[in-house]
Amino acid sequence: MVSVNGQDFNLQLVDTAGQDEYSIFPQSHSMDIHGYVLVYSVTSMKSFEVVQVLHDKLLDMVGKIQVPTVLVGNKKDLHMERVIKPEEGKKLADSWGAAFMESSAKENETAVEVFKRIILEMEKADGNAAPEEKKCAVM
Ligand SMILES: Nc1nc2c(ncn2[C@@H]2O[C@H](COP(=O)(O)OP(=O)(O)OP(=O)(O)O)[C@@H](O)[C@H]2O)c(=O)[nH]1
Numbered sequence: 001m002v003s004v005n006g007q008d009f010n011l012q013l014v015d016t017a018g019q020d021e022y023s024i025f026p027q028s029h030s031m032d033i034h035g036y037v038l039v040y041s042v043t044s045m046k047s048f049e050v051v052q053v054l055h056d057k058l059l060d061m062v063g064k065i066q067v068p069t070v071l072v073g074n075k076k077d078l079h080m081e082r083v084i085k086p087e088e089g090k091k092l093a094d095s096w097g098a099a100f101m102e103s104s105a106k107e108n109e110t111a112v113e114v115f116k117r118i119i120l121e122m123e124k125a126d127g128n129a130a131p132e133e134k135k136c137a138v139m
Pocket residue numbers: 016017018019074075076077078103104105106
């Protein structure tokens with residue numbers, strides 16, 4: 001349960017198995033899913049390329065030009081190993097019409113923030129017409 005703007009959201013999370021750009025994206029990943037969190041590592045150019053391929057596949061699968069998405073650059077605590085600048089992540093997210101943030105799984109606070117952001121994106125897509133409590137499925 002996550003609270004955003006005084007409203008409680010029941011989040012149901014679906015984690016994908018490790019993906020690479022060649023893996024098939026099962027149709028089930030588009031059924032009953034309201035928003036997507038795409039995560040790359042700021043220490044890996046490969047992962048940054050893979051999220052771009054995954055995003056393309058995702059749009060193909062859901063058949064829309066935009067879906068509520070948050071692009072997350074994770075491992076921001078690894079300063080010495082960083083290869084992707086925040087501006088590059090932001091630019092990519094902007095090109096998708098998605099929200100962007102950087103996080104560290106080592107900081108609980110940024111992890112919670114990711115879920116708050118995807119709820120806001122889903123709300124935006126939903127036109128903010130909100131019943132008392134919502135169920136959201138996030139992948
Ligand atoms: N320093 C640091 N390490 C992290 C962070 N997030 C994940 N890791 C480490 O990165 C490794 C992979 O993390 P996972 O959570 O298994 O990554 P994943 O993308 O779910 O992996 P698969 O889906 O199994 O491919 C683990 O050793 C984590 O401890 C982070 O924010 N900072």
